[in-house]
Amino acid sequence: MIGVVCAEDNNVTENATNEDFQAIQILIDNANPGDSIYLENKTYQGSGSPIIVNKSVNVYGVDSSKTILDASNKSSIFLISKDVKVNFNGLTLTNGYNETKGGAIYNLGILNITNSKISSNYAESGAIRNEGTGKLTISNSLFDKNCGSFGAAIDNYVGYLNIVDTTFTNNDCLEGGAIYNRFGEFLVYNCTFINNSAARGGGVYNNRGGMYIYNSRFIANNVYDLGGGIKSWGSCEVYNTVLINNTAKQGGGIYVSEFTLIAENCFVENNSAHWGGGIAVEAKATAKIKNATIINNLADRGAGIDINMGSIDLQDSIVNNNVAKYGAGGIYFALLSSTVKNTYICNNIANTSGGGCYIYGFRGVVVNFTNVIINNNSASKGGAIYSTGTANIQNSILNSNNAYKGGAIYNELNLTVKDSQFFENTADSWGGAIYNNLNSFIDNVVLNSNEVKQFGGAIYNEKLVNAKNSLFESNKALQAGAIYSTNDLIIDNSQFIKNYVKRNYCVLMLSKGDVNITNSLFKFNTNADEGGCIFNYNANLLIDASQFISNDARSYGAAIDNSGNLTIKNSLFYKNKAYGAAAIDNSGNLVIIKSNFTDNVATNNGGAIDSNGKLIIIGSIFKNNLAGNNGGALILRGDTTVTHSIIYNNHDKNGYAIFNKGVENISLSNNWWGSNNPDFEKLLNMGTSDDFNWIIMSFSSNNQLIQYKNSILNINFDNVKDKMGNVYKINSTELLPIFKIALSNYGEVTISNGFKSMNKNIPLITSISAKIDNQSIILKITPTNKRIIDNKNIVVDYNGKVTYKVRVVGVDGKIVGANVAVVMKIAGKKYTVKTNKNGFVSKLFSLTPGKYSIITTYKGFTVKNSITVKKVLYAKSITKKKSKKITYSVSLKISNGKPIAGKKITFKIKSKTYTAKTNKKGVAVVSFKNLKVGKYSVIVNYLNSKVKTTLKIK
Numbered sequence: 025m026i027g028v029v030c031a032e033d034n035n036v037t038e039n040a041t042n043e044d045f046q047a048i049q050i051l052i053d054n055a056n057p058g059d060s061i062y063l064e065n066k067t068y069q070g071s072g073s074p075i076i077v078n079k080s081v082n083v084y085g086v087d088s089s090k091t092i093l094d095a096s097n098k099s100s101i102f103l104i105s106k107d108v109k110v111n112f113n114g115l116t117l118t119n120g121y122n123e124t125k126g127g128a129i130y131n132l133g134i135l136n137i138t139n140s141k142i143s144s145n146y147a148e149s150g151a152i153r154n155e156g157t158g159k160l161t162i163s164n165s166l167f168d169k170n171c172g173s174f175g176a177a178i179d180n181y182v183g184y185l186n187i188v189d190t191t192f193t194n195n196d197c198l199e200g201g202a203i204y205n206r207f208g209e210f211l212v213y214n215c216t217f218i219n220n221s222a223a224r225g226g227g228v229y230n231n232r233g234g235m236y237i238y239n240s241r242f243i244a245n246n247v248y249d250l251g252g253g254i255k256s257w258g259s260c261e262v263y264n265t266v267l268i269n270n271t272a273k274q275g276g277g278i279y280v281s282e283f284t285l286i287a288e289n290c291f292v293e294n295n296s297a298h299w300g301g302g303i304a305v306e307a308k309a310t311a312k313i314k315n316a317t318i319i320n321n322l323a324d325r326g327a328g329i330d331i332n333m334g335s336i337d338l339q340d341s342i343v344n345n346n347v348a349k350y351g352a353g354g355i356y357f358a359l360l361s362s363t364v365k366n367t368y369i370c371n372n373i374a375n376t377s378g379g380g381c382y383i384y385g386f387r388g389v390v391v392n393f394t395n396v397i398i399n400n401n402s403a404s405k406g407g408a409i410y411s412t413g414t415a416n417i418q419n420s421i422l423n424s425n426n427a428y429k430g431g432a433i434y435n436e437l438n439l440t441v442k443d444s445q446f447f448e449n450t451a452d453s454w455g456g457a458i459y460n461n462l463n464s465f466i467d468n469v470v471l472n473s474n475e476v477k478q479f480g481g482a483i484y485n486e487k488l489v490n491a492k493n494s495l496f497e498s499n500k501a502l503q504a505g506a507i508y509s510t511n512d513l514i515i516d517n518s519q520f521i522k523n524y525v526k527r528n529y530c531v532l533m534l535s536k537g538d539v540n541i542t543n544s545l546f547k548f549n550t551n552a553d554e555g556g557c558i559f560n561y562n563a564n565l566l567i568d569a570s571q572f573i574s575n576d577a578r579s580y581g582a583a584i585d586n587s588g589n590l591t592i593k594n595s596l597f598y599k600n601k602a603y604g605a606a607a608i609d610n611s612g613n614l615v616i617i618k619s620n621f622t623d624n625v626a627t628n629n630g631g632a633i634d635s636n637g638k639l640i641i642i643g644s645i646f647k648n649n650l651a652g653n654n655g656g657a658l659i660l661r662g663d664t665t666v667t668h669s670i671i672y673n674n675h676d677k678n679g680y681a682i683f684n685k686g687v688e689n690i691s692l693s694n695n696w697w698g699s700n701n702p703d704f705e706k707l708l709n710m711g712t713s714d715d716f717n718w719i720i721m722s723f724s725s726n727n728q729l730i731q732y733k734n735s736i737l738n739i740n741f742d743n744v745k746d747k748m749g750n751v752y753k754i755n756s757t758e759l760l761p762i763f764k765i766a767l768s769n770y771g772e773v774t775i776s777n778g779f780k781s782m783n784k785n786i787p788l789i790t791s792i793s794a795k796i797d798n799q800s801i802i803l804k805i806t807p808t809n810k811r812i813i814d815n816k817n818i819v820v821d822y823n824g825k826v827t828y829k830v831r832v833v834g835v836d837g838k839i840v841g842a843n844v845a846v847v848m849k850i851a852g853k854k855y856t857v858k859t860n861k862n863g864f865v866s867k868l869f870s871l872t873p874g875k876y877s878i879i880t881t882y883k884g885f886t887v888k889n890s891i892t893v894k895k896v897l898y899a900k901s902i903t904k905k906k907s908k909k910i911t912y913s914v915s916l917k918i919s920n921g922k923p924i925a926g927k928k929i930t931f932k933i934k935s936k937t938y939t940a941k942t943n944k945k946g947v948a949v950v951s952f953k954n955l956k957v958g959k960y961s962v963i964v965n966y967l968n969s970k971v972k973t974t975l976k977i978k
Contacts, residue, residue: 045070045093045101048083055081063115065090070120074100077110077133085114088141088165092116097146101128106157108133112140120145125179126153127172134159142177143168150179150204151195158183162190171196175204175229176220185210192227195220200229201245205258212237217253220245225255225279226270232258232283239264246271250304251279252295261286272297274330275304276321281334285311296322299356300330301346308360309334316341324349326356326382328372335360341367348374351410352382353401361390369408370399377434378410379403379425385413385437396420403427405459406434407449414438421445428452429484430459431474439464446482447472454508455484456499466491475500479533480508481523492516496531500524504533505549509563511537519545520557528553530577534563534588544570552577554609555585556602562588569594577602580634581609582624587637588612595619603627605634606649618643618761626651629659629683631674636661643668643759651676654709655683663689668759671707672698672797681707693717694744694754696763698797717744719754719778721763723794723801731808732833734785739765739794742778754778766795788838807837811885812846814864819892821918822873824967826891829866832859832882839863850878850891872969894919897929897966903976906957912975913949914964916942923947932963933975 043066051061052075060082070093077083085091091114095101101120104110110133117140120128127145129135129152142165145151151170154160160183167177167190176197178185185208192202192215201220203210210233217227217240226245228235235256242253242265252270254262260280267277267290276295278285285305290313292302301321305311311329313336318328327346329336336357343354353372355364369380379401383391390413397420398408407425409415414437421444422432431449433439435458446457446469456474458464460483471482471494481499483489485507496506496518505523507513509532520531530552539560546557556577558565565588572583572595582600584590589612597607597620606624608614610633621632622645631649633639639662646657647670656674658664664687674681681697684690693716697707700720720743726736742757754760757778765773769787773780773794786792786805793802814831828848834840844859848867859865873895879888899914912931916924923946931938931950940948952975960975 043068045073045075045095048093049075052077052079052081055079057081060084062086063091067092067094070095070098070101072098074103074130076103076105077108078105080109082111082113083115085116088114088116088139092118094118095120095128097121100126100130100147102130104129104131104133104135104158106132110135112137114139116141116143117151118143118145120147120151122147125149125155127151127170129153130155131158131160131183132156135161137162137165139164141166141168142170145170146172148173149181150175150177152178153181154178154183154185154208155181156183160184161186161188163188165190167192167195167202169194173198175200175202176222177202178204180205180208180210180233182207184208187211187215188213189215191216191218192220193218197222199224199231200255201226201247203228204231205229205233205235206231207233209234210236212240214238215240217242217245219243222247224250226252226272228254230254230256230258230260234259235261237262237265241265242267242270242277244269247273249273250275252276252297254278256280256283256285258283260284262288262290264289266291266293267295267302268293270295274299274306276301276323277303279304280309280311281307282309285309285313287311287316288314290316292316292318292321294320298324299326299332301327302329304330304332305334305336306330306332307334311336311338313337313341314339317344318342319344319346321346326352327354327374329355331355331357331360331362333359336362336364338363338367339365343367343369343372345371347372350375351377351403353378353403354380356382356384357389357391357413358384359387359389361392363392363394364396365394366396368397368399369401370397372401374403377403377405379406379427380408381410382406383409383411383413383415385411389413391415393417393420398422398425398432400424404429406430406432407451408432410434411439412436415440417441417444419443422457423447423449425449426451430455431476432457434459434461435464436461438462441465441469442467443469445470445472446474449474451476453478454480456481456501458483460485460487460489462487464489466494469494471496471499471506473498476502478502479504481505481525483507485509485513486511488512488514490514491518494518495521496523497521498523500526502526503529504531504559506531508533509537509539510535513537513539515541515544517543519547520549521545522548522550524550525552529555529559530575531557532559534558534560534565536562537564539563539565540568541566541570542568545573546571546575546583547573549575554580556582556600558584560584560586560588560590560612564588565590567592567595571596571598572600572607574599576600579603580605581607583607585609586612586614591615591617592619593617597621597632598623600624601626605630606632606651608633610635610637610639612637614639616641616644620645621649621657622647624649628653629655631656631676632658634659634661635664638662639664641666641669643761645670645761646674646681647672649674653677655680657681659683659685660687660690661685662687665691667691667694668754668756668761670696670761670763672696678709679706680709683709691716695719696741699799700745715747717746717752719743720745720751721794721796721799721801723803725803729786729792729803729805731786731788731805731837732810732813732831733808734783737782737784737792739773739775739780740778741775763796768793808833811882812880812887815880815887815889817890819894821894822896822967822969824870826869826871826893827866828869828878828889828891829864830880830887831863832865833863835883844882847881848878849881850876870968895969896924897964897969897971899962899964899971899973901974901976903978906955906977908953910952910955910975910977911949912952912962913947914971916946916948916966927966930965932965933960
C-alpha cells in the first residue's frame with residue numbers, strides 16, 4: 025500500500041526568475057508534459073489567483089526553507105487538474121486561502137509532494153484538498169499551523185492518499201486537526217502528529233473511509249469532543265503506533281464508532297478524556313486490539329479503554345496504571361459482548377466502581393476473560409471488576425486488588441469463574457475477593473489469602489453463590505473468613521483450610537437462605553469466637569458427605585454454631601476443639617443422619633454437641649469424645665431423639681457420655697453402647713431415664729465350623745434388648761451406621777444395615793472371635809479328620825483336556841507343603857502326583873466324552889469323585905440320491921448350544937480323509953465326489969473325539 029509515483033523528468037528544464045505566481049504559471053503553460061521547473065531560493069508572492077497545473081510537470085525548489093510560495097491569504101496556491109501527474113519537491117506553500125477547497129492545493133490529479141512544508145494555509149476543506157480522481161502522495165514533509173473546518177492539513181474526499189515520513193504540527197480544524205478523510209482510502213506510515221487540535225479527531229478524522237496507520241506518533245493533540253489523537257467513523261487499522269498526551273471529551277487517544285478498529289503493537293500513554301482516556305469504542309463499533317500497551321491514561325470513565333455501546337477483542341496486551349475519576353480505571357464495557365485474552369490489567373484506579381474493569385449490563389452484555397492477570401487495581405466497588413452484566417472468567421489470576429466492597433469483583437448480575445486464582449485481594453467492608461449481589465458460579469477456583477476488614481474474607485453473598493471443586497485457604501476477616509452469606513449458597517467438593525477471623529464466624533456466616541454443602545472439607549480453621557467453621561444464624565442448611573477436621577473455636581462450636589435449621593448427613597467431625605460444644609453448638613433445629621463424631625474435645629460442656637434446641641440423631645457414631653465438665657458426647661438442654669446410633673467411649677468429668685440438663689422429652693432407644701450389657705449408670709447422668717432398648721451384637725454360623733471347610737458366618741446388630749432381658753428385631757435397619765468388627769484371622773469386617781453373612785474357609789484354628797468396642801463373641805471350631813479336601817465333582821464340555829485338583833492335609837492337621845506324593849486313579853490308570861508349596865495337587869487328563877470315576881489316595885485316606893466330559897461333536901447317518909457331488913455336514917457346539925467356530929474336523933470315507941473348519945454357526949461341510957450307489961462308513965473326528973456314521977447312496 026505504500027508507494028510513491030514519480031514522473032520521469034524530460035531533458036528540457038525551465039527556470040522561473042520573477043518573484044510572483046504569474047511567472048510560475050507562464051513556465052507551466054509553456055512547458056511540455058514531463059518538463060521540470062526549478063524555482064530559485066526566493067519567495068514567490070501570489071496576486072489573488074492560484075497556479076493552475078493542467079499538464080504533467082515537476083516543480084522543484086532548491087530548499088524548502090528558502091523556496092517559498094506565499095499566497096498572502098488571497099488565493100489557493102495550486103489547482104491540479106484531472107489526469108495529470110505532478111511532482112513537487114523542496115517547496116514551502118504558505119498563507120494559501122480558499123473559502124471552500126484547498127487553501128494551498130486543490131488536487132484532482134496524481135500529485136507527489138516530497139521534502140516540502142505546507143504552513144499557515146486556510147480553507148474550509150484543508151490546506152490540501154484531494155478529491156475524487158485525486159491520488160496524493162506525501163513524503164518527508166511538514167504541515168504546520170494550517171487551519172480550516174475539515175482537515176486543517178489535508179481533506180481527502182473520495183481520493184487516495186499516502187503519507188510517509190511526514191510531520192503534522194499545530195494544525196487546527198473543526199473536523200480532523202491534521203487530516204480529514206471522507207469516503208477515501210489513505211495510508212500513514214512513520215508520521216508524527218503533534219499539538220494538532222479540532223472538535224473531533226485532533227490528529228486524524230476518518231469519515232466512512234479506509235484508514236491505515238503504521239509506525240506513527242500522535243502526541244499532545246487535543247479536541248473538545250471525540251478522538252484526541254484519532255477519530256474513526258470508518259474502517260481503521262493502526263499498527264506499531266504511539267499515542268501520548270492526547271486529550272478529548274471521548275477517546276483521548278483513539279475514538280472509533282460503528283465500524284471496526286484493528287490496533288496492534290500500539291502504545292497508548294498519558295491520554296485523557298471524560299470517557300475513554302486511551303481508547304473509546306462506541307455506536308456498535310468493534311475493536312480488535314493486540315499487543316497493545318495502554319498506560320497512565322486519565323478519564324472520568326474508562327481511563328484505559330471505554331467500550332460504550334461497542335465490543336472489543338483484546339489480546340496479549342497491558343492495561344496499566346490508568347485512573348478514572350468515577351468508574352472503570354482500566355476498561356469499561358457496555359452494550360455488546362467482548363473478549364479479553366492473555367492480557368495484564370494492573371495498577372488501575374477508579375474512585376467509584378471497577379478499578380480494573382466495569383461491565384455495564386445494559387442489554388445483556390457478556391465479557392469473557394481468558395488467561396488474564398488482573399492485579400493491584402483499586403476502586404470503591406470491585407477493585408478488579410465491577411459488573412452489572414455477565415462476566416465469564418477462565419484460567420485467570422486476580423490478585424492484590426482492593427476495594428471498599430468486593431476487593432477483586434463486585435457482581436450485580438451473572439458471574440462465572442473457572443480454573444482461576446484469587447489471592448491477596450483486600451476489601452474494607454465486605455467481600456475480600458468477591459461481593460456477589462445476584463448469581464455467581466465458581467468452579468475449580470483457588471481463593472487464597474484474601475482479606476476484609478469486616479465480613480467475608482473471600483466472598484460476601486447477597487443472592488446465590490454456587491462454588492464447586494474450589495479451595496478457600498488462609499482468608500481473613502473480622503467475621504466469616506471465607507464466605508459471609510445472606511441468601512442462597514451451594515458448595516460442592518470444595519476445601520476450606522486455615523481460614524482465620526478476628527472475632528466470630530470463622531469460615532461461613534449464614535444469615536438466611538437455602539444452603540447446601542456437599543463433599544467438602546473444613547480443616548485447620550481457627551480463632552473464631554463462635555462457629556469455627558460455620559455460623560448458621562437462620563438459614564436452611566444441608567451438609568452432606570463433608571468433613572470437619574481439626575478446627576477450633578475460642579468459645580462454642582469449633583465446627584458449627586447453629587440457630588437455624590440444620591441437617592447433617594454422611595459427614596465426619598474429627599479432632600475439633602472448643603471451650604464448649606467441640607463440634608456443634610445448637611440452639612435451633614438439628615438433624616444428624618449417618619455421621620461420625622470422633623475425638624472431639626471441649627474444655628467445658630459437650631465433647632461433641634451442646635444442644636439447647638431440638639436435636640434428632642439417626643444412624644450416627646459418637647466415639648472417643650471428651651468434655652472437661654458435662655457431656656462427653658452430648659449435653660442436652662432441649663428435646664432430643666438419638667436412635668440407631670453408636671455411642672462408645674465418650675467421657676466427661678464424671679464419665680458420662682450424655683448429660684441431661686433436666687429435659688423431659690428425650691428418647692435414647694435402639695442404640696449401640698459398646699457392649700451387649702452396658703452400664704447406663706456410668707454412661708448417663710441421673711436426669712436421664714434408662715427405660716429404653718439397646719442394640720446387641722450376635723455372632724453365629726449356619727453350620728458346624730470345621731477346619732478347612734467353608735462355612736457361613738453371620739454377624740448381627742439388628743436386635744435390641746430391653747431392661748427385662750427381652751430381645752426384639754429392630755425396625756429400619758437401613759438407618760443403622762457402619763459397624764466395624766475385628767474378625768480373628770480375617771481382619772476388619774464392615775457391617776451395613778445391621779447384618780452381614782460371609783462364606784469363609786476355616787483355617788487350622790480352634791476358635792474364631794468377633795470383637796467390637798467392649799464386646800467379643802467366640803465360636804468354637806471342630807478339628808478336621810480329613811486328609812484330602814477341596815475335592816469336587818467336575819462337569820465340562822469336551823476340549824481335549826481336563827484338570828482335577830485337591831488339597832492335602834497332613835497328620836498334624838496342617839496343610840502340607842511341597843513334594844508330597846498323592847495317587848490318582850482314573851480310567852484304569854494310576855498317576856503319582858506331587859503337591860505344590862500350598863498343598864495343592866493337580867493333574868491334567870486327556871479324556872474323551874463320557875463319565876469317569878477318579879479316586880485320590882493319600883496315606884490310606886481316599887476320596888472318590890466323578891468327572892463328566894460332555895460331547896460337543898454331533899453327526900448323523902444320512903441317505904442321499906446319487907449325484908456327482910454329495911455334501912455332508914456335522915456340527916460342533918457346547919452343552920448350552922453355543923456354536924464352536926474355526927475348529928478343524930476330519931472325515932474318513934473309503935480310505936480317503938477330508939478336512940473342513942466349522943463356520944460361525946459351528947457347522948463343518950465337505951463334498952464327496954463320484955460315489956456309487958451303496959452304503960458307506962463315515963468316521964468323523966474332532967481332536968480325539970470320534971463319531972461313526974453311515975452314508976447311504978441310492
